[in-house]
Amino acid sequence: MLYGPSLLSMPMKMQPEILFLTLFFFGLASADLLQNPDFESPPANLPENFNSPFVLSSQNNTIPGWTFEGTVLYVKASQNASLPGSGNAIQLGQDGEINQTFIANGDIMDYVLTFTLASFGQNCSANTDIALAVSAPDSSRMFSLKQLHGKETWESYGHYLGSWGDGENVNLVFQSQTSESYPNSTCWPVIDTILLKSVGTLPEAKDNLLPNGRFETGPDFLSNSSEGVLLDENPSLVHSPLRVWSVLGTVKYIDSKHFFVPQGNAAVEIVSGVSAGIQTAATLKEGSTYNLEFTLGDANDTCVGDFIVEAQTGSTAQNFSLASSGIGSAKNFSMTFKAGPSPTLIGFLSYTTTQTKDGEFCGPMVDYVVLRASYGQKLEMQLKVLILLYILVAIFQIH
DSSP states (O other): OOOOOOGGGGGOOOOGGGGGSSOOOOEEEOOOOSSSSSSSSOOTTTTTOOOOOOEEOOTTTTTTTTTTEESSEEEOOTOOOTTSSSOOOEEEOOTTTEEEEEESSSSSSEEEEEEEEOOOSSSOTOOOOOOOEEEEETEEEEOOOOOOSSSSEEEEEEEEEEETTOOOEEEEEEOOOOOOOOOOOTTTEEEEEEEEEEEEEOOOTOOOOOTTTTOSSSOOOTTOOOOEEOOOOBSSTTOOOSTTTTEEEEEEETTTSSOOOSSEEEEEEEESOOOEEEEEEEEOOTEEEEEEEEEEEEEESSOOEEEEEEETTTTTEEEEEEESSSSOEEEEEEEEEEEOOOSSEEEEEOOOOOTTTOEEEEEOOOEEEEEEEHHHHHHHHHHHHHHHHOOOOOHHHHH
């Protein structure tokens, strides 16, 4: 029995992109691409006795590494000590925008961004939309501060920025999109701690037909944040910050330093409830049998409940249940299926909406997804190889 719509019944915009899956991706930490990415360097020309926590940017008072338009405030550490970076940040007011141009690496690479979005407003109106537009050449995306998936008043987001190379100049832009029209409002978006990495080609994993099945290649984690990185819905396999996995709903990319992760350094927690999840695709031999192995668990973030996750392999779907006590546990599962017409969608959907006792949305954790040809198919292939070798030996002896 299914508890909701299957992955195949959902709108997809990936079919042309599956052709790119032969060009897999490999995450590489890049050298520092941005100047002053955590805004630790303050504006120039500040008076020595300047004590205000907010510094209005002007032609004579610019932020090192960044250019700006509209109302842009530099916020000193004394005002926002709760943020995960150095404490210094940027607030984008009325028509506020900051931008910086970086140079892409020599080879064609994909670029993945992590940034923190916050607000200082304690009494913002209920309809205030604290929103931010992030853009680069040929890409643009809106982000809104949800404040439902962590303990802090800020949240970190992952974003696929684009693909460039050959020393191209890439202009990265952050622009305020808040609907309020109060120039001095504290409800304007605040940006802190920007991380940018380049991602190159990922070779096929050994004994696993799924690239990035362990979720090790994704946006960078903030070194001093225990909140993970949110990934908003993105139906594209190619343009997802979680490489070659598309996102339905909202998931949280979590690290082993601050969460329970069964294997490796990273995993995925499905946090936005029913019909949220992740999916990828594989080119398989139609009619052949395959095994899908994976780990389900809880991330040790006090998420208590009965998790129901649907694992889907092409037209085959099966539900798996896990009782979570919220203290970090995991269980291995597997399913066998026969491949239909290629490409075959592989995905995981959550069919439960769960919250911690503090009201934060949480959910099942997925890790270590492995797709293999079944044992029977391996024996068949081995037999064919042995027959071929026997024929070659026989031919050699005849001659």
